[in-house]
Amino acid sequence: MRLKDKVAIITGAASGIGFAAALSFARQGAKVAVVDFNEELGNVSVHNIKSEGYDATFFQVNVADRKSVDEMVKAVLGKYGRIDILVNNAGITKDGMLSKLAVEDFQKVIDVNLTGVFHCTQAVLPTMVEQGKGKIINTSSVSGVYGNVGQTNYAATKAGVVGMTKTWAKELGRKGINVNAVAPGFIETGMTAKVPEKILDQMKMMVPLGRLGVPEDIANAYLFLASEESNYVNGTVLHVDGGIMM
Numbered sequence: 001m002r003l004k005d006k007v008a009i010i011t012g013a014a015s016g017i018g019f020a021a022a023l024s025f026a027r028q029g030a031k032v033a034v035v036d037f038n039e040e041l042g043n044v045s046v047h048n049i050k051s052e053g054y055d056a057t058f059f060q061v062n063v064a065d066r067k068s069v070d071e072m073v074k075a076v077l078g079k080y081g082r083i084d085i086l087v088n089n090a091g092i093t094k095d096g097m098l099s100k101l102a103v104e105d106f107q108k109v110i111d112v113n114l115t116g117v118f119h120c121t122q123a124v125l126p127t128m129v130e131q132g133k134g135k136i137i138n139t140s141s142v143s144g145v146y147g148n149v150g151q152t153n154y155a156a157t158k159a160g161v162v163g164m165t166k167t168w169a170k171e172l173g174r175k176g177i178n179v180n181a182v183a184p185g186f187i188e189t190g191m192t193a194k195v196p197e198k199i200l201d202q203m204k205m206m207v208p209l210g211r212l213g214v215p216e217d218i219a220n221a222y223l224f225l226a227s228e229e230s231n232y233v234n235g236t237v238l239h240v241d242g243g244i245m246m
Contacts, residue, residue: 001029002227007080009033009073011063011120012090014041016189017139019048020215021087021222026054028223030085033076034058037090063090063116064108066123073123083127085226088117088138091157093191095150106153113157117164125172133176137225138165139218140183142241158183162237169235178234182221185241187213208243 008025012018014036022032026049034049034056036042042058049056057079059072076083091113094105117138128134143151144158165181172179186192186203192212195203204211221240224230239245 004029008085020219064111109153
């Protein structure tokens, strides 16, 4: 097992990519803290993981609220005694053209997608530094690399995640902590389920592989970066996008 006895915190793990990652990590031997704001879906996710005989616990958290994050980290340490992996997967969209984008919608995306990553990473840092090792995986997006119409707020946060990833990789590498990011392309999740079929077809045409990705494609990238196989990978942005960014 690639993550035997490791303790992993995965945010946004109640559904989509986060749940795929939580299940994948659990199957590889990790004890998984399923972190999400949605209590109902979070409990269902934990039930599904436990039904396969694996160890998972749900923590209801608003990653934009530092107190909520600190309480979660304290609870994870109380239950499992260590934190080996943090996957900053939680994210939201509130799209709108610049001329019509509400200030409130801009700020909410910043609070979750960018500030939330800061909160969670800073909260686990003392534990990882004391342990002398850890894996931090941040979720960016192809939108953060080349921008996307109607996603001023989302693209800004995902570009910011890349900047934080590279900065933290330089700061924390000598402390035994690897920091990397994954930049998903167009993935079949609840977000894309709301996209009109015509637009989805256009998105597929942009992908050299000719299809949208599935949550497991991203979960596999997370798994690699969380495992011992990536011990010499630091400060990278792994594009999992079917070739869009070639």
